[in-house]
Amino acid sequence: MAPVYPKKIGVLIASDLRLQKVEGLRAELPHYGLLEAKNIEIIEKNAKDNLPSLSQLARELVAEDVDTIVATGTFETFAARDAVGDRKIPIVFIGVGCSVEMGLVQNTVNPGCNITGVDSHYVQLSGKRLEYLKRISPNIQRVLVLYNPHSTPIGPSAVYLYEAAEKLGVQLTLKSVDTQAQVLEVLQTVNKVEYGGVMLMCSLLFELMTEQVAQWSVTAGIPVMGVNEQQTVKGLLASYGLPYREEGKQAARIISNVLRNKNAADIPIEFPAKLEFYLNVDTAVKLGLPIDRASLPFVTHYIEAIPRETGR
Amino acid sequence: MNSIKFRLLAFGIIMSVLPLMLLGIYSMRAARSDLENSINKNHVMAAVRVANDTTALVQTLRTSLETMAIAETDRLLGNFAPVRERLLYAIMNRYVYIEELAVVNREGQELTRVSRRYAVGPNDLRNVKERPGFEEAMQGKSYVGAARLEPDNQVVFTLAVPLVGVAGRTGQGSLIAQVSLRTVMERIASLPPGGGHVFLVDERGLLIGHEDFGQVVRGQDVRKSLSVQELMSGTETAATPVPSRYISYSGQEVLGVYMRVAGTGWGVVIEEPTALAYSSLGELIIKLAAAMVIAIALAVAVSIFFALIFIRSLDALAEGVRRVTRGDLEYSIPRQGDDEIGQVVDAFNGMTSELRRRREMEVAMFQAEKMAAVGMLAAGVAHEINNPMNTLSFYTTDLLERLPAEGATKLEEAGEFEYYLQTMQHQIVRCTSITSSLLNFARPQANRDDCIHLEQLLAEMLPLIRHRLRKQQVELTTDFPAHLPGVTANASQMQQVLLNLMTNALDAMPQGGQLHLSGEVANSQGEAVLRLRVTDTGHGIPAAILPQIFQPFFTTKPAGQGTGLGLSICYGIVSLLGGRIVAENQAGQGASIVMELPLERSNNND
Numbered sequence: 001m002a003p004v005y006p007k008k009i010g011v012l013i014a015s016d017l018r019l020q021k022v023e024g025l026r027a028e029l030p031h032y033g034l035l036e037a038k039n040i041e042i043i044e045k046n047a048k049d050n051l052p053s054l055s056q057l058a059r060e061l062v063a064e065d066v067d068t069i070v071a072t073g074t075f076e077t078f079a080a081r082d083a084v085g086d087r088k089i090p091i092v093f094i095g096v097g098c099s100v101e102m103g104l105v106q107n108t109v110n111p112g113c114n115i116t117g118v119d120s121h122y123v124q125l126s127g128k129r130l131e132y133l134k135r136i137s138p139n140i141q142r143v144l145v146l147y148n149p150h151s152t153p154i155g156p157s158a159v160y161l162y163e164a165a166e167k168l169g170v171q172l173t174l175k176s177v178d179t180q181a182q183v184l185e186v187l188q189t190v191n192k193v194e195y196g197g198v199m200l201m202c203s204l205l206f207e208l209m210t211e212q213v214a215q216w217s218v219t220a221g222i223p224v225m226g227v228n229e230q231q232t233v234k235g236l237l238a239s240y241g242l243p244y245r246e247e248g249k250q251a252a253r254i255i256s257n258v259l260r261n262k263n264a265a266d267i268p269i270e271f272p273a274k275l276e277f278y279l280n281v282d283t284a285v286k287l288g289l290p291i292d293r294a295s296l297p298f299v300t301h302y303i304e305a306i307p308r309e310t311g312r
Numbered sequence: 313m314n315s316i317k318f319r320l321l322a323f324g325i326i327m328s329v330l331p332l333m334l335l336g337i338y339s340m341r342a343a344r345s346d347l348e349n350s351i352n353k354n355h356v357m358a359a360v361r362v363a364n365d366t367t368a369l370v371q372t373l374r375t376s377l378e379t380m381a382i383a384e385t386d387r388l389l390g391n392f393a394p395v396r397e398r399l400l401y402a403i404m405n406r407y408v409y410i411e412e413l414a415v416v417n418r419e420g421q422e423l424t425r426v427s428r429r430y431a432v433g434p435n436d437l438r439n440v441k442e443r444p445g446f447e448e449a450m451q452g453k454s455y456v457g458a459a460r461l462e463p464d465n466q467v468v469f470t471l472a473v474p475l476v477g478v479a480g481r482t483g484q485g486s487l488i489a490q491v492s493l494r495t496v497m498e499r500i501a502s503l504p505p506g507g508g509h510v511f512l513v514d515e516r517g518l519l520i521g522h523e524d525f526g527q528v529v530r531g532q533d534v535r536k537s538l539s540v541q542e543l544m545s546g547t548e549t550a551a552t553p554v555p556s557r558y559i560s561y562s563g564q565e566v567l568g569v570y571m572r573v574a575g576t577g578w579g580v581v582i583e584e585p586t587a588l589a590y591s592s593l594g595e596l597i598i599k600l601a602a603a604m605v606i607a608i609a610l611a612v613a614v615s616i617f618f619a620l621i622f623i624r625s626l627d628a629l630a631e632g633v634r635r636v637t638r639g640d641l642e643y644s645i646p647r648q649g650d651d652e653i654g655q656v657v658d659a660f661n662g663m664t665s666e667l668r669r670r671r672e673m674e675v676a677m678f679q680a681e682k683m684a685a686v687g688m689l690a691a692g693v694a695h696e697i698n699n700p701m702n703t704l705s706f707y708t709t710d711l712l713e714r715l716p717a718e719g720a721t722k723l724e725e726a727g728e729f730e731y732y733l734q735t736m737q738h739q740i741v742r743c744t745s746i747t748s749s750l751l752n753f754a755r756p757q758a759n760r761d762d763c764i765h766l767e768q769l770l771a772e773m774l775p776l777i778r779h780r781l782r783k784q785q786v787e788l789t790t791d792f793p794a795h796l797p798g799v800t801a802n803a804s805q806m807q808q809v810l811l812n813l814m815t816n817a818l819d820a821m822p823q824g825g826q827l828h829l830s831g832e833v834a835n836s837q838g839e840a841v842l843r844l845r846v847t848d849t850g851h852g853i854p855a856a857i858l859p860q861i862f863q864p865f866f867t868t869k870p871a872g873q874g875t876g877l878g879l880s881i882c883y884g885i886v887s888l889l890g891g892r893i894v895a896e897n898q899a900g901q902g903a904s905i906v907m908e909l910p911l912e913r914s915n916n917n918d
Contacts, residue, residue, distance in 0.1 A: 131431035167433025297401035
């Protein structure tokens with residue numbers, strides 16, 4: 001009988017910020033019978049925030065003759081797609097919004113190419129995040145939305161944002177930024193009188209400067225809504241979405257199907273299954289926001305330096 | 313192919329191969345059956361597990377909502393919207409598979425609705441009076457609706473419970489949830505990979521969950537599967553799933569099983585293509601077949617080995633039989649051991665030895681009887697020789713008397729001398745012929761068969777009995793067609809037979825008569841034979857002794873005139889040649905001895 005070689009899973013990572021996705025992936029793969037050192041081999045290529053190196057790392061994965069490439073974000077997915085070229089190695093992305101609008105796949109039901117994965121749903125959740133920001137800070141009248149056009153097209157998100165803003169009676173200002181300097185420059189112009197809150201759209205750019213934005217938020221007294229739990233842990237007031245670890249776990253099922261020779265072109269894009277709301281209590285206190293937990297039943301996790309007594 | 317060699321080999325091979333083949337087929341069938349049972353058992357367990365999970369999901373959620381509806385009816389239907397929201401969010405946060413939750417009053421108007429994904433403003437509240445679930449809830453019944461696919465690729469179903477309050481009063485309103493089936497899907501997808509496909513269908517047979525979720529969102533029609541049809545018909549009676557084999561919606565033959573999800577119209581179906589299910593069996597069959605081939609090859613080799621040993625002994629025995637049948641009594645089969653065949657070989661060699669001894673005795677007896685016949689012929693032969701000897705004496709005496717008187721030259725010139733010598737030479741040749749016939753007859757027989765022509769043999773015998781014929785005034789006549797075929801026989805033995813028959817006939821005609829010898833080709837029992845008939849006109853053979861005349865030492869002649877072995881020896885010789893000899897009475901006019909001999913082989917072939 002011919003020997004059975006383990007399937008190679010190449011993982012392309014732009015930043016350590018994505019590692020929780022990989023942890024979730026590793027934790028879930030055994031549930032689908034995929035065990036490291038037995039029938040799969042996981043090869044990680046981490047750019048360590050050096051985004052230009054992603055292309056080279058992706059080519060290295062292709063050279064390793066991997067069976068599939070897991071891309072942990074938008075930049076990684078584009079780099080993997082370019083490196084794969086005509087070889088049609090299946091690419092499974094974890095946490096990419098607007099995959100259709102960005103031209104990665106034809107549609108979410110039938111991707112029609114070698115790319116599929118777990119959509120971050122950040123676009124669709126934009127309105128819901130605005131609603132939650134308003135619930136935490138009910139007096140908000142105007143919100144500044146920052147987005148990076150290289151990560152997520154604002155068009156689809158804007159539809160959800162303006163629809164929610166109208167329902168909630170909130171005015172929006174959308175600003176495009178693509179460097180950290182631009183972000184800081186824009187924030188320096190924002191004042192508490194003009195804007196009651198700031199929303200960050202999904203982008204590695206914002207994730208990489210979370211601490212700076214959090215510090216600005218407290219200094220300016222303006223709450224900032226992020227997209228993932230790590231931003232909240234690092235000081236932003238709140239975030240709503242699928243935790244990175246859960247995204248990684250959800251991707252494991254798709255990878256299992258891909259490794260069982262199902263055509264990626266026929267595997268629908270999945271949307272987040274487990275949405276969680278993180279609220280940083282310490283930041284809320286610093287911003288002077290009253291936190292009545294009884295009135296915030298949608299919060300799934302409270303982040304605070306000293307966890308309060310539950311009083312059981 | 314009729315050879316015992318082939319039959320023995322065939323027997324050995326068949327008896328080696330057949331049991332192994334039967335055992336192999338039985339093992340393969342048993343393995344296939346065990347594998348199928350094992351697969352079906354796993355499928356049943358998986359179907360039960362998924363069905364129970366789904367049931368638990370629906371039941372747990374329904375019970376929780378019902379409890380909430382009983383306990384919080386007043387606050388849910390009250391005028392304070394933030395309280396309603398808090399209650400609804402609290403429920404939604406607790407049950408992650410609730411996508412949307414709404415409180416509806418008795419008019420069907422949503423009072424509050426919360427969504428996990430989308431912002432809901434006051435203007436988004438709608439009247440759901442006409443939507444599924446509302447009417448049932450208003451009648452006090454909980455409602456589990458049909459599953460449907462949402463635009464964001466989520467399969468959801470409606471769960472509505474009545475707001476009845478602690479008093480249990482119906483018609484106040486309802487709590488309506490949109491519940492995602494993702495939990496079930498994840499359960500399905502995380503089942504151990506065994507090659508089977510697990511999917512969930514609703515009461516209409518529509519696909520609402522599949523491990524390959526693409527089939528759900530593409531609306532794959534699975535209603536051609538037998539399991540789905542039975543689920544839709546609601547005819548299942550067994551409490552536990554009953555596995556069956558059928559053609560699935562995909563066109564593949566599958567091992568399928570289904571189980572209804574209690575409390576809903578849905579069903580869990582598990583199908584595994586038989587080609588995949590039995591793939592491991594194929595490997596087993598190959599190994600088993602290889603082992604069988606090796607075992608069969610060994611068994612055949614062993615069978616052939618022992619068969620050859622056995623056959624070699626049989627071949628030696630058959631060769632011995634052939635040699636002895638051909639008359640080679642000197643041949644002895646080499647010893648084959650002490651087994652049964654060895655004992656047969658020993659017995660055969662003993663038999664050959666005995667035959668050889670008897671043959672020698674027969675030859676001696678034949679020779680003795682022949683010598684006796686020679687004795688009987690001696691007087692006649694002497695007479696026969698005496699005539700030429702008298703002639704020789706006369707011519708010699710006359711020549712001696714005339715030679716001195718007439719001189720040799722005159723006699724020679726007159727031709728007398730040559731005439732005398734030619735006459736003497738003729739008489740000498742006559743004597744020589746008679747003595748040659750006697751010598752030929754008396755010579756011990758050679759152990760060799762030749763092609764004998766009876767009329768020629770008879771001509772050689774005539775000088776020996778011519779004197780008796782004349783003396784007894786017996787007229788000899790013969791009737792042998794031209795080109796009469798020969799027979800394979802020993803010439804000396806046949807001479808003895810002819811002489812015995814003719815002398816017996818002469819003995820029966822002391823006062824003269826006719827002795828007639830005839831030969832012809834006749835048909836005896838479907839076989840061409842040479843028939844020789846010796847007929848006399850003597851006193852015949854009394855009917856009473858007719859059956860005994862071929863017995864040894866039976867004679868009607870006075871003592872000293874016969875051995876009683878003549879006809880017995882004739883009988884023995886003819887029998888050895890594969891022929892037969894019978895005596896026929898001519899009803900007072902004499903007797904006939906009829907002898908039939910197989911034709912010489914070349915004649916038969918002609």
